[in-house]
Every structure is written in C-alpha cells, then in structure tokens.
Amino acid sequence: MVHLKVNGSAQTFDGDPEMPLLWYLRDILGLTGTKFGCGMALCGACTVLQNGKAVRSCQQPLGKLEGANITTIEGISAHGPHPVQKAWAEVNVPQCGYCQPGQIMQAVSLLSSRPHPSDQDIDDGMAGNICRCGTYQRIRAAIHEAAKETA
Amino acid sequence: MITIEKTSSEGFVIENVSRRNFLQGMLSASAFVLCVEKAPLLANAARNGAPIVGAPVVGMGSVPEIDATAFHPGVFLGIQPDGTVLIVAHRTEMGNGVRTSLPRIVADELDADWARVKVVQGDGDERYGSQDTDGSHSVREFFDTLREAGATARLMLIRAAAQQWGVAEGECVADPVHVVSHKTSKRTLGYGELASLAAKQPVPKKEELQLKSPSEWRYIGKPAPGYDVTDVCAGKPVFGMDVRVDGMLYAAIAHPPVLGGKVKSVDDAATLKVKGVKQTIPIAPFTPPHHFQPLGGVAVIADNTWSAFKGRKNLRIEWDNGANASYTSSEYKKQLQETARKPGKAVHTNGDPDAEFAKGGKIIEAEYYAPHLAHASMEPPVAVADVQADKVTVWSPTQNPQGVQEEVAKALGMKKEDVTCHVTFLGGGFGRKSKPDYAVEAAVLSKKTGKPVKVVWSREDDIKFDYYHSVAAMYIKAAVDDKGMPKAWVQRSVFPSISSTFDKDAIYGSAGEMSLGWNVIPFDVPNFRSENGPAVNHVRIGWLRSVANIYHAFAVQTFANELAYAAGRDPYDYLLALLGTGRMVDADQPKEVAGKYPYDTTRLRRVAEIAADKAGWGKKKSGKGWGMGMAVHRSFLTYVASVVEVEVDGTGAVTIPRVTTAVDAGIVANPDMVLSQFQGAAVFGTSIARTGEITATSGVIDQSNFNDYPVARMNDAPVHVDVHIVESSAPPAGVGEPGVPPMAPAICNAIYAATGKRVRELPLSRNGFA
Numbered sequence: 021m022v023h024l025k026v027n028g029s030a031q032t033f034d035g036d037p038e039m040p041l042l043w044y045l046r047d048i049l050g051l052t053g054t055k056f057g058c059g060m061a062l063c064g065a066c067t068v069l070q071n072g073k074a075v076r077s078c079q080q081p082l083g084k085l086e087g088a089n090i091t092t093i094e095g096i097s098a099h100g101p102h103p104v105q106k107a108w109a110e111v112n113v114p115q116c117g118y119c120q121p122g123q124i125m126q127a128v129s130l131l132s133s134r135p136h137p138s139d140q141d142i143d144d145g146m147a148g149n150i151c152r153c154g155t156y157q158r159i160r161a162a163i164h165e166a167a168k169e170t171a
Numbered sequence: 172m173i174t175i176e177k178t179s180s181e182g183f184v185i186e187n188v189s190r191r192n193f194l195q196g197m198l199s200a201s202a203f204v205l206c207v208e209k210a211p212l213l214a215n216a217a218r219n220g221a222p223i224v225g226a227p228v229v230g231m232g233s234v235p236e237i238d239a240t241a242f243h244p245g246v247f248l249g250i251q252p253d254g255t256v257l258i259v260a261h262r263t264e265m266g267n268g269v270r271t272s273l274p275r276i277v278a279d280e281l282d283a284d285w286a287r288v289k290v291v292q293g294d295g296d297e298r299y300g301s302q303d304t305d306g307s308h309s310v311r312e313f314f315d316t317l318r319e320a321g322a323t324a325r326l327m328l329i330r331a332a333a334q335q336w337g338v339a340e341g342e343c344v345a346d347p348v349h350v351v352s353h354k355t356s357k358r359t360l361g362y363g364e365l366a367s368l369a370a371k372q373p374v375p376k377k378e379e380l381q382l383k384s385p386s387e388w389r390y391i392g393k394p395a396p397g398y399d400v401t402d403v404c405a406g407k408p409v410f411g412m413d414v415r416v417d418g419m420l421y422a423a424i425a426h427p428p429v430l431g432g433k434v435k436s437v438d439d440a441a442t443l444k445v446k447g448v449k450q451t452i453p454i455a456p457f458t459p460p461h462h463f464q465p466l467g468g469v470a471v472i473a474d475n476t477w478s479a480f481k482g483r484k485n486l487r488i489e490w491d492n493g494a495n496a497s498y499t500s501s502e503y504k505k506q507l508q509e510t511a512r513k514p515g516k517a518v519h520t521n522g523d524p525d526a527e528f529a530k531g532g533k534i535i536e537a538e539y540y541a542p543h544l545a546h547a548s549m550e551p552p553v554a555v556a557d558v559q560a561d562k563v564t565v566w567s568p569t570q571n572p573q574g575v576q577e578e579v580a581k582a583l584g585m586k587k588e589d590v591t592c593h594v595t596f597l598g599g600g601f602g603r604k605s606k607p608d609y610a611v612e613a614a615v616l617s618k619k620t621g622k623p624v625k626v627v628w629s630r631e632d633d634i635k636f637d638y639y640h641s642v643a644a645m646y647i648k649a650a651v652d653d654k655g656m657p658k659a660w661v662q663r664s665v666f667p668s669i670s671s672t673f674d675k676d677a678i679y680g681s682a683g684e685m686s687l688g689w690n691v692i693p694f695d696v697p698n699f700r701s702e703n704g705p706a707v708n709h710v711r712i713g714w715l716r717s718v719a720n721i722y723h724a725f726a727v728q729t730f731a732n733e734l735a736y737a738a739g740r741d742p743y744d745y746l747l748a749l750l751g752t753g754r755m756v757d758a759d760q761p762k763e764v765a766g767k768y769p770y771d772t773t774r775l776r777r778v779a780e781i782a783a784d785k786a787g788w789g790k791k792k793s794g795k796g797w798g799m800g801m802a803v804h805r806s807f808l809t810y811v812a813s814v815v816e817v818e819v820d821g822t823g824a825v826t827i828p829r830v831t832t833a834v835d836a837g838i839v840a841n842p843d844m845v846l847s848q849f850q851g852a853a854v855f856g857t858s859i860a861r862t863g864e865i866t867a868t869s870g871v872i873d874q875s876n877f878n879d880y881p882v883a884r885m886n887d888a889p890v891h892v893d894v895h896i897v898e899s900s901a902p903p904a905g906v907g908e909p910g911v912p913p914m915a916p917a918i919c920n921a922i923y924a925a926t927g928k929r930v931r932e933l934p935l936s937r938n939g940f941a
Contacts (some may be wrong), residue, residue: 036478038444043477047421052413053406055598058630059547062877065549067893093406115266115847117403118410118549118598143886150877151486152549152599153266154854156848156885157892165380 021157024088026051027095038081044064044082045092053093055123057150064149065127067117068092074129076148093121096128104128107166108159115153122150127163184835215829221433232656248324250275252364254349256283257833261293263304263312263570264399265548265604266851267595268844272310273317275390276840279348280321280383282345283362291654295572295592305605305714307807311838316366316924322380324369331368335884347863348389364489378509383840385900388651394843408596411553411568411576412627419623422616424454426468426636429492429870430461432712438468441485447478451486452619454612460675461711463578466636472620476627492870498709500542500642500866500873506645507706508538511665515704519759523697527648527659535737536648537730539724539875540932543865543914544640546715547882549753550598556613557623560584563614567733568597571604573613578607579614601855602714608637613634634880635872637715639865641666643722647730649696655738657749659698662730663724664689666706678705680719682759688806688912691758693772694731695751709870716855717908720806721915725933727918728802732923742920743783743801750776750803767902768808774897778833779803781895786814786831793924796820800920802913807905810835810897813853814891815917819925822941827857827889827918834894837901849894850912856914857889858882862936 022033025036026049033044040059044052045068054077061076068077069091073156077090080124089148096102101109104127114120130137130145142160174272213857249257258274274290294300323344332351333340342354352359385392400899402408427433439451448471456467469486473479554567556579563585569575572592580587597604611624627638643666649657667685668675680689680703715721735745753773760770779801783789793799796819803812814831822860830853839845864879866873874880919930922940930938 038481039475039477043475046413047475047477050415052409054414055410055550056412056627057551058877059480060630060876060878062628063549067467087406097405101401101404105401107406108683109396109400112400112843112847114397114400114403115268116264116549116597116599116849117266117399117408118412118596120403121406124404139890147884147886148467150549150882150884152547152601152855152882154883155887156854156883157850158847158887159885 022086023081024085026079026090027092027098029111032082033082035082037081039082040078041068041082041085041093042077042088045077051068051092053059055118056168057119057121057122063141064126065119065122067125067149069125069129072129072132093125096125102128102168104131104162107162107169110165111158111162113155113158115155117150119151123151123159127159127166131163131167190749191893220577231535243501247719248281248320249473250324250362250369252366253364254287254361255286256281256362258288259291259293261302262291262309263302263594263597263600265306265570265600266305266707267309268397268841268847269304269309270843272931273313273808274316274398275395276310276314277321279388279390280318284349285395287349292594295576296596298882302573303605304600305570305602307907307909309902311905314664314838314840318382319377319380322382323375326375326380327369327372328362328365331365331373333369335360335365344557351887362668370496371412385511389841394844395841399876405746410550410598411566411595412598414548414555414566414595414625416557416623416778417557419625420620421476421479422470422613422624422626423441423474423476423483423629424465424470424612424626424632425452425467425483425488426485426632427456427490427492428635429490430466431456431459431493432497433467433491433493434469435489435491438487439469440488440570442471442482445473445478445482445485447475448473448482452616453617460671460673461637463574463606463611464582465608465615470612470616472616472624479627483726489724496870498867498870500868503642504540504644504707507642507665508540510706511538511644511646511663512702513704515663515665515702518685518703520700520703521696522659524659524700526700526801527698528661529874530650533651535646535651535734536646537649537733539645539722539726539729541725543642543710544715544859544863545634545637545865545880546603547633547877547880548597548599548601548603551628551630552603552609553625553627554610554613555623555625556610556617558614558617561589565590565592565610565614566595567607567610568595568600568604569595569607569610570600570602571607574605575607575610578611581722582611583618601716601717603637606713630877631875634874634876636652638672638711640715640721640838641669641712642718643719644860645722645726647726649730649734651734651738655734657694657696657821657845660692660694660696661700662689662692662700662727663702664726665704665706666719666722667706667712669714671708671712678707679703684719684925686759687719688727688804689719691756691770692727693750693770693803693805695754697917710867717806717911720908720912721859724802724804724912725915725919728804728913729919729931732800732916733919733929741789742924743779743788746801747776750779751889760769766902770805774810774835775803775805775812778810778835778897781833782812782814782831784893785833785893786829790812796925798921798924798926800917800922800924802917803918804909804912806909806912809837809904809909810908811909811914813913813917815921816916817918817921818939819922825861825922825935825940828890830892832892832894833897834906834909835897835899836904836909837899838903838904838907839896840903842896845896845906846894848906849891852908852910853892853914854883854888856911857887859911860915860918860933861887862934864934864937
C-alpha cells in the first residue's frame with residue numbers, strides 16, 4: 021500500500037507498484053491534465069511537481085512514491101489561475117495545447133528556483149519539454165512575463 | 172414548427188431550422204437556429220488535388236436530403252433567449268486556431284458580442300460535406316459562407332425588431348453589438364429578446380444581404396487570443412487521450428513490424444499474468460491497398476493503459492514479415508537516385524528545354540535527397556469506440572470525422588449514418604490524424620469485447636507505424652547564359668506517392684503532389700520541363716504539414732541558390748532576377764482556383780523584398796561561421812519568403828538566432844493566429860532540416876521515440892521568428908502549412924553562406940552538422 025498526496029488530498033494505492041505516476045493520475049484518479057507524450061522522460065508532457073520540483077511522471081513508479089506530495093496542473097489553479105498560467109494566456113502561448121500543462125509545470129518549477137531567469141536559464145530549464153507546434157518563443161516570453169508578476 | 176426557405180437557384184440555400192433537433196439539450200425550445208448551405212466554389216478544384224488537398228467544407232446540423240455527392244459548405248449558428256450565440260466550429264482544432272478564427276468571422280457579420288459567443292465543436296456528418304481539416308483551407312474555403320451566415324442572421328434580427336416596433340426595417344441597425352436599435356426613438360432590443368421572433372422571419376435572399384466593408388470589420392483582421400486559451404492553460408480541454416467512458420477498457424496493439432506482415436504464432440501466457448490485463452485479441456491483417464485499415468496484429472485488453480502496455484511487452488509473437496521485409500532505406504535510396512537520373516514522365520512543359528540544352532554552353536546540375544518523416548504530434552494516435560448492436564459512438568482526435576464514420580462503418584459492416592464521431596481536441600495533427608486507422612482499431616476491439624474500448628498508441632507505435640511523409644530524390648539541371656541566368660531548366664522528382672495508400676499499383680506522383688511546388692517554378696525561365704519518375708512504396712505514405720512542398724521547395728530553392736553562386740551574384744539579388752518583374756504563372760490550377768487565386772510572382776517578389784529588408788540582408792558579410800540564407804515559395808495559395816540567419820561553430824553545431832518571414836496570405840482572419848502558425852512552422856521546418864529522418868532496415872522502421880527521432884527543442888529551435896504579414900485585400904489563402912517549405916532550403920542556404928558547405932541531402936545531421 022502506497023500513501024501519497026495529490027493536490028493536497030491523501031491517496032492510497034495498492035495496485036502494480038511499477039505503474040508510473042502518470043497513468044495513476046490519468047487512469048485511476050482521472051486527472052487528465054497531465055499528458056502522455058513519450059513514456060521515456062524525453063518530452064516533458066507528463067511533468068508534475070513532486071515535493072515542489074518538476075519530475076516526469078511517466079518515470080515515477082508508484083512503488084517509490086510513499087509519502088510523496090504531488091501537484092498537477094489541476095492543483096496549481098484550484099484558487100484561480102497561477103501567475104504562470106496568467107502569463108501563458110496573456111502571451112497566447114498555446115497552439116494545440118497538449119504539451120502546455122507540462123510546460124507550465126516545468127516553468128513553475130524553474131521560477132521557484134530562479135525567480136528571474138535569463139534567456140539562457142529558460143532555454144536550459146525548458147529544453148526537456150517538447151512543443152511540436154513550436155511555441156517556444158512565446159513560452160520564453162511568458163516565463164519572463166510571469167517572472168515580472170511574481171517579483 | 173419548421174420553416175424551410177430555399178432562396179435561389181444558384182446553389183445557395185439557407186434554411187431556418189429553429190425547431191430541428193440539432194444542438195438539442197444545448198438550445199432552449201425558443202432559440203433561433205440558422206443553417207446556411209452553399210454550393211462551394213472550389214470543391215471540385217480541391218477534389219482534383221486529391222487526396223492531398225482534403226476536400227473543403229463545413230457542416231453542422233440536421234439538414235435532410237442533401238445530395239451526398241456534392242459538397243455543401245454550411246454553418247450553424249444559434250441564438251439563445253438569454254442572448255448566448257452558439258457558433259459551430261465544424262473544422263478540427265489542432266493548434267490551427269479554427270475554433271477562434273472561424274466563429275469570429277460569423278460573429279463579425281452578426282455583430283455579436285464575442286464575449287457572449289459559445290463555440291460548439293461539430294460532430295462528423297456527411298450532410299455537411301467533407302470536414303477533413305487539412306490542406307490549409309478552413310478560412311480560405313469558408314470565409315464567404317461564414318460571413319453570409321452571420322449577415323443573414325443579423326438581417327433576420329433586424330427584421331424581427333422592425334416588426335416588433337412596427338417600424339421600417341431601414342430605421343433599425345445592429346448597433347452596438349448584440350443589440351438592434353431603432354435610430355430615431357433610440358429603443359433597443361437584445362439579440363436574446365429577438366431570438367424567437369427572428370426564428371419566424373423568412374430567410375432573406377442572398378442579394379438582400381449587406382456584407383460589411385473591410386473597414387467595418389470588428390473581428391476579422393484583428394488579433395485575438397485563442398477561444399480556449401484559459402482552459403488549455405488549466406489542462407481542462409478533453410483531448411482524445413483524455414476521453415473516459417463508463418466501463419471502458421484500454422487496448423495496446425502489437426502491430427506487425429513490417430507493413431503487410433502477419434502473425435504466425437502468439438504466446439500470451441506472460442501477458443495474461445500482468446495485473447489488469449483481461450485478454451488478448453488478434454486483429455486481422457489488412458487487404459491491400461492498406462488505405463485506412465488497421466495494420467493487424469495482437470491487441471492486449473486491460474483495465475488501464477499501463478497494464479495494456481506492460482502486457483504487450485510480454486507478448487511473444489512470431490511474425491511473417493512478408494514482401495516488404497526487402498525494404499532497406501540505404502538500398503532504396505540508390506534506386507530512387509538512379510530513377511531520378513533517367514528521363515521521367517513530363518508533368519509541365521514551357522518552350523523547348525531539350526533544344527536549348529542541345530545548343531551546349533554552360534550546364535549546371537545537381538541532385539537532392541530528402542528522407543521519410545514522421546508526424547510525431549505530441550498526442551499519439553488514440554480513440555475510444557463504443558459499438559452497440561445498431562450504432563457506434565467514436566470519440567477521436569481526428570482531422571477527418573467523416574473518414575472515421577466511413578472507415579468504422581466499412582470495418583463493421585454497418586452504415587455510415589450509424590456511426591457518430593465526436594471530435595475531441597487534438598494534441599497536434601499535421602496530417603496524421605486525417606487517417607482514421609486507429610479509430611477503426613478501437614471499433615473492431617469494442618465489437619469483440621462488447622465494451623467501449625480506448626486504443627492508445629505509444630510513442631513507439633506512432634513513430635514506427637506512421638503514414639510517413641515521402642522520401643524523395645530529385646535532379647535538376649539548367650543551361651545558363653553568360654550572365655548566369657537560366658535559359659532552360661529541367662527538374663525531376665521521384666518518390667513513393669500518397670496514391671499508394673489508396674491504390675496498390677500507384678507508382679507515380681499524383682497531380683496533387685506535382686502541384687505542390689514541382690509542376691511549375693516561379694522563375695522566369697523560357698524553356699522548362701518538370702518530370703516525375705516511378706517509385707514503389709514499402710511503408711504507408713501519407714501527407715504531412717505542407718506535404719510534397721517540403722522536398723520540392725528544398726530542391727528548387729537550393730538549386731536557385733547554387734545558380735546564384737555559380738553566377739557570382741548575391742543570392743537575394745539573383746533570386747529577384749530569377750523571379751523577374753512580375754507575371755502570372757500558368758500553374759495548371761483548376762479554373763475555379765486560377766480565377767480567384769492566380770499565381771502572381773509580383774506577390775512572391777514582394778514578400779522576398781520585405782523579408783530581405785526586415786532581416787537586414789546584405790548589411791553583414793556572410794562567412795566565417797555566420798550566414799544568411801533565403802528561400803521563397805508559394806503553397807496553399809500563400810506567398811512566403813524566409814530569411815534565416817545561422818551561426819556554425821568549428822564542430823558543425825548550428826544555431827539559428829533569427830528567422831525573418833514575410834507572408835502574403837491575402838485577407839487574414841486572425842493575425843495573431845497567423846503569427847503563431849508561422850512561428851510554429853519555422854520550428855517545424857527546423858526539425859525537418861536538422862534531424863528529421865525515418866529509415867528502415869529489412870522493412871522495420873529504425874526509429875522509435877524522441878531519442879532517435881529528435882524534434883526541435885527550445886534550445887535548438889530558432890531563437891526569434893519575426894513574421895511580417897502583408898496587408899492585402901486578396902481572398903484569404905492558407906496559413907497552417909505554407910511556413911514550412913521555405914525553412915529547410917533557407918537554413919541550408921544560410922549554412923552554405925556561413926561555411927561554404929553545400930547541403931543537398933536532408934537532414935543536416937547527415938552532413939556533419941548538429
């Protein structure tokens with residue numbers, strides 16, 4: 021039996037301990053904002069926060085998450101849009117939108133460690149998140165925008 | 172009570188269908204619903220380009236007895252008594268912005284308050300005509316129809332108000348938004364208040380409509396954020412991957428590793444031991460041609476996605492790989508190149524190039540090669556189907572909901588009308604999701620299990636079993652005069668055709684593929700011939716964002732750059748000289764298209780000038796690891812020029828500090844969406860140029876995920892993409908795809924300027940660059 025917190029609420033899981041957090045969130049809890057893109061931590065679509073830091077949920081087996089505190093895209097906007105989400109909308113970042121929850125979670129994590137990132141910081145911090153529509157330029161702008169907001 | 176009005180014999184029919192059951196549950200009984208049907212101007216033109224240029228068209232609503240063989244673009248809009256305006260997005264949203272741009276066209280002519288518009292996604296229905304969202308024609312095909320739909324509803328609202336007040340129609344105006352006002356008494360009635368009375372108005376004739384002049388547009392041509400942007404940023408929209416239906420099972424399928432392969436034997440003992448796995452089910456191989464049929468294989472059915480994946484990994488399958496096991500890319504490449512060196516089938520001829528070549532003189536020739544590509548949309552293919560005795564419901568991220576209906580019906584031996592296809596949000600499409608094979612898989616498995624089934628493709632499935640963008644070998648030669656200008660030009664392309672997906676014997680490119688940047692060139696060359704040579708397919712070939720334009724523009728625009736250097740001239744000056752002073756090119760366009768969208772090199776020249784100017788062309792000397800390159804291309808009726816700046820270090824590492832693109836797409840519905848599309852296309856094109864390559868060994872695709880099929884990330888995409896939209900009153904043209912084709916040649920031309928190394932084979936990773 022694994023005990024963990026997802027978006028503040030306590031959960032228990034007694035299924036296959038190899039099941040990645042991604043599929044637990046999506047198929048068991050119905051939190052589908054976290055996306056499946058590659059299953060190999062290559063694209064970042066499944067990014068969530070584990071104890072406040074960005075992780076690829078497709079590579080986090082449930083068996084290793086005892087006591088973990090997980091925050092998903094649904095969890096950062098429980099009380100209205102997060103400043104990063106506001107900046108994303110302000111810049112009109114999304115095209116198809118599928119990768120954006122992962123991008124936003126990565127950006128939240130980046131800004132928590134570097135509140136005022138340089139372009140280089142952003143490129144380094146976001147390089148693990150693929151956007152096939154190619155919204156990178158706007159993502160960079162939105163992160164700078166969000167950094168102003170949280171200043 | 173249903174009122175139906177047919178207003179003209181010109182194929183323009185508007186029906187007042189206020190009491191129809193469309194949008195039932197969403198609209199109140201007294202809501203005003205309007206459906207517009209209009210015979211399309213360009214339907215046949217699009218058909219001639221088949222199957223690449225998806226047929227135009229729209230639809231929504233329950234409009235009976237419309238000839239299914241004709242194309243009938245139309246649109247529904249409804250006004251609720253509370254003033255909410257419902258507008259149907261009949262086309263698929265996949266990042267192309269149609270859920271914003273199309274409804275805003277209707278809302279503009281309706282003088283609706285955008286904040287009170289609710290966008291409804293249309294299901295698939297043949298009575299709407301084709302809904303296939305590819306070929307960059309959502310706005311271009313429906314601009315007029317959508318405006319007329321809005322204007323019709325507005326006039327009926329005005330007439331309803333005039334009737335209510337007992338005043339002349341001419342004394343009433345729709346002003347400000349969402350309100351009809353009486354000019355003299357200043358009385359007003361809201362659209363919601365007028366809805367039920369408007370529903371009783373006869374439908375005005377088309378000639379009674381007063382469309383706005385462009386200066387009066389509220390929304391058209393004005394930048395607007397995406398309709399769904401807030402929801403998207405909150406992770407709320409339901410993509411295909413997110414569909415959950417009560418009692419749903421999950422399936423992962425072990426597909427035959429080689430196209431046309433079959434299962435010899437299966438051992439599923441280890442699979443059935445995986446927690447959550449319910450059963451395995453064989454899927455029959457397809458009957459050639461593969462079309463949109465499932466590939467066959469073995470499905471693992473489980474109660475969650477992970478168990479299905481894990482169970483599939485434990486299958487032990489022996490395959491009969493079949494004839495395509497002979498396919499190895501390196502060998503196949505040689506065959507394509509051999510074919511490209513021999514005369515092919517003439518596609519388009521001007522003057523007498525052979526006579527000119529026979530005169531001798533300076534001849535320049537070159538060969539180009541571009542590999543297969545995979546779509547790799549961020550959301551892999553996925554679909555849910557619920558098959559019941561007499562009906563089927565499918566939820567699918569599809570660019571082609573009617574294709575889903577047709578193929579599912581065909582596979583199950585049912586009627587198309589018995590298949591409902593709900594269109595979800597798409598996590599990217601790029602043409603892959605026009606092919607409904609994955610929805611058919613879900614339907615076949617739902618029938619066999621008696622439960623709703625969700626088929627989930629992994630990334631590996633997506634990369635290994637795609638409908639690949641075609642590999643192509645090209646050859647070009649030119650005879651040049653003493654100033655280095657071409658007097659004669661012959662070009663030949665050889666590639667396995669998309670037609671092979673529909674006809675197993677097809678070995679030549681279709682007219683549609685030829686029209687994508689190959690049959691003609693924009694250059695002023697008196698003697699010209701385009702040719703095409705035969706090639707047999709060994710994988711499924713499909714259309715990918717901008718299709719054959721990708722390899723064709725790569726060859727033509729690189730060759731033009733080579734000619735410039737051979738002439739000792741600046742490539743931009745030389746390009747302008749090649750384009751000439753401006754003329755109409757006979758591009759074999761269907762008459763209806765040519766009339767509305769003539770191929771005008773003046774417009775191509777103009778975008779070249781703008782891009783060069785904005786990029787600061789010629790201000791800095793290329794060389795020593797820095798360079799600028801340029802390419803121009805017309806596709807999907809839009810004129811594009813891109814200037815790319817590159818830096819190349821001693822190890823061959825390429826960075827792209829800036830791309831400057833100028834676009835003439837005629838009237839644009841939403842400029843910010845156009846910027847997005849071109850910014851995105853620059854990144855998509857960069858992926859193609861840098862690393863895009865799918866290869867096969869003994870019929871098995873070598874790549875599998877983003878590790879071996881890399882796409883551009885933030886740190887290797889262009890840093891800045893500046894897009895300049897030419898203000899134009901020309902009819903709207905395409906914007907989703909035309910940004911892609913100039914990218915690869917512009918990057919390669921820039922690399923030549925920076926390093927002196929010519930790239931004639933994509934991707935760059937094959938040429939010592941990273």
